[in-house]
Amino acid sequence: MSHCGLGGRWTRRQRRAKNGTIARVAEGRCRMRALIVGAGIAGLVAARQLGLAGWSVDVLERAPEPRPEGYMMDFFGPGVRAAERIGIYPYLAQAAYRIEAAAYVDHEGRETARLDYARFSQLAGGNVLSLLRPDMENAALRALGDAPAGSVRLHYGHRASRVAQQPRSVALAAKDRHGETRWFDADLLIGADGLHSAVRGAVFGPDSGCLRDLGLRAAAYIVDEPGINAGARNRFVLTDSVGRTAGYYGLHDGRVACLLVYRALPGDPQNARDRLRRHFTGLGAAVDRLLELCPEEPYDDVVAQVVMPRLSRGNTVLLGDAGGAVSLLAGQGGSLAVAGAAELAASLEHLEDPEWIPAALAGFSARWQVTVRTAQATGRRAAASFLPATRAGLLLRRWVVRGSNVPPIDRLIARRIVATLAK
Ligand SMILES: Cc1cc2nc3c(=O)[nH]c(=O)nc-3n(C[C@H](O)[C@H](O)[C@H](O)COP(=O)(O)OP(=O)(O)OC[C@H]3O[C@@H](n4cnc5c(N)ncnc54)[C@H](O)[C@@H]3O)c2cc1C
Incomplete structure (x- = not known):
């Protein structure tokens, strides 16, 4: 199922992108493929960073278009x-x-x-x-334009429903706006689908303990x-x-x-x-x-907050509110969405083989949870006194x-x- 995992070889060159990050552009037969559920701030920033790093990225968003709500x-x-x-x-x-x-x-x-x-x-x-x-979500959408053309594809009106984890890849079913089920597969699945994450439910089990x-x-x-x-x-x-x-x-x-x-x-x-x-x-x-x-x-x-013992399982990882919501009253959801997406992409951008993904995700999870826990303590105090x-x-x-x-x-x-x- 995984193209790169089936023996494709990486030939690549390094180029310095206009924003100063090292972007890797795959020139060979295969690029690693990421599937991101949720086109909120976390999902969009992760998509940009992975696109810049040479990944091929599909983003699925259940809303038919960017959502206008929020304060x-x-x-x-x-x-x-x-x-x-x-x-x-x-x-x-x-x-x-x-x-x-x-x-x-x-x-x-x-x-x-x-x-x-x-x-x-x-x-x-x-x-x-x-x-x-x-506006913050729109800014993240505009910034997507920095990624190489065609590296990131946005699919609005696609609600993720089922996940099938394979040893070296992930398959995901999404219902499109006509009610048709479409299957996507990738080397990496990022659940950036917010507080009530469907990816979290499908891969880590029901919400009872973590919400x-x-x-x-x-x-x-x-x-x-x-x-x-x-x-x-x-x-x-x-x-x-x-x-x-x-x-x-x-x-x-x-x-x-x-x-x-x-x-x-x-x-x-x-x-x-x-x-x-x-x-x-x-x-x-x-x-x-x-x-x-x-x-x-x-x-x-x-x-509410989402408190998870770990953020990754196999080739799946949770990002933003899906894995570590700090609560709306902490005022830090957007800040952590951007910082977490940047940190995750930095953990993945040098990988040359999808086999290395689970270890990279586990490392990201351990590091990132320290920041999330500190912000969550602030969020609980803010909610208690608001x-x-x-x-x-x-x-x-x-x-x-x-x-x-x-x-x-x-x-x-x-x-x-x-x-x-x-x-
Ligand atoms: C409509 C809305 C209004 C908000 N208003 C505020 C606010 O006023 N103040 C504040 O501090 N925070 C607000 N938040 C939360 C804030 O956006 C997040 O804390 C922060 O931006 C982190 O973003 P995120 O990308 O992790 O999650 P989110 O911003 O929640 O984005 C998750 C995305 O995933 C999509 N999604 C969910 N389930 C699925 C599925 N099964 N398949 C496909 N896509 C799915 C959602 O439609 C959403 O676009 C709001 C969130 C939303 C969704």
């Missing part, structure tokens, strides 16, 4: 270092927003506390990008609301509320990106929009208006946020945030 994500620490190293930083920087502050507001829209973003960014070495999730629900849900959607946009430019607006928080941000084009974090309750409606309206109505005129405009099926998922459960908790958060703007307390708090997140 603002901070991008710094390991993601920034990796993005600079592999040459995708300029694509990301182009799409970034300039944030001045995170502002908590009461029901009337008056600020109750404010966190200065510039100081936070300064202490992180000035290298914090704020990116809308779909750690942090007790919250988060929903995100984008609406056209120039009025609210004008008041929420350059700052994250967050409701200063008990047990739930609605956040919104004004995008460049007049739209508003919304993030709603809450605890599910027994008897909650099945329909996500109805559920959000139940939890968030009454938090002020702006939030009520954003709920009115909420699409019927916004992104709405559990806030939603104050009582009025006393709310007042405490207000006090901490206000304190963070009083030198030198701001430096202490910001340094602590940066030190944990930037590892």
Whole structure:
């Protein structure tokens, strides 16, 4: 099944790609073949890097086109270092927003506390990008153009369903948008298919042990609301509320990106929009208006982590959220997706025979898990303190946020945030 594994020989030349990485271009009869499930940030960056290294790459994505959903994500620490190293930083920087502050507001829209973003960014070495999730995915798509023409093929509308691991290769069944099953085979399978990864389920077993629900849900959607946009430019607006928080941000084009974090309750409606309206109505005129405009099926998922003992089995490896989700509230999902993809590709780019893949994946898994575990500890702390459960908790958060703007307390708090997140 594996072309290279059947005795094909590598003849290759090294060339220095325009981004400074060594790209290997196979000139012989066979190139190693990778199958990536998930065209999110992790899958796309891995595809680019493997394409640059001379692999032949197929990416399967169940959505019919790039997904437009998602909120603002901070991008710094390991993601920034990796993005600079592999040459995708300029694509990301182009799409970034300039944030001045995170502002908590009461029901009337008056600020109750404010966190200065510039100081936070300064202490992180000035290298914090704020990116809308779909913009980040688009940046990764544009960066794919650096890989040699034809080396990476994107298959939208393909949902991976079954995996058959062979001793030296992997076969995978995917349903296309017409319901037809197509089989793909490759030397390497990368499961970059997110929190509820089908590859993880198929290769490592059901989720029960590894998906750690942090007790919250988060929903995100984008609406056209120039009025609210004008008041929420350059700052994250967050409701200063008990047990739930609605956040919104004004995008460049007049739209508003919304993030709603809450605890599910027994008897909650099945329909996500109805559920959000139940939890968030009454938090002020702006939030009520954003709920009115909420699409019927916004992104709405559990806030959870994926904790795996190892990330690889044979020729299959998990990447990004699929193997090590840190949770949406850790703010590091995108950063770790880029850094993990760069690290994985670096572990594979010098291989000359598919037989070496399992050992390379095991090495990647052991190294990468150290970074993931550190970020997950931060993610658990962020989730535990994100939603104050009582009025006393709310007042405490207000006090901490206000304190963070009083030198030198701001430096202490910001340094602590940066030190944990930037590892
Ligand atoms: C719609 C959406 C909105 C999000 N919003 C936010 C946000 O606001 N803030 C935040 O911090 N994080 C958000 N996240 C999570 C964030 O994107 C990730 O933490 C981070 O980017 C790591 O990305 P990833 O590539 O590992 O996984 P993901 O971004 O989850 O990408 C996984 C991809 O795999 C695809 N996929 C899943 N199953 C299959 C299958 N069986 N076959 C084929 N393809 C499949 C999915 O459609 C998706 O495109 C969101 C994720 C999604 C999917």
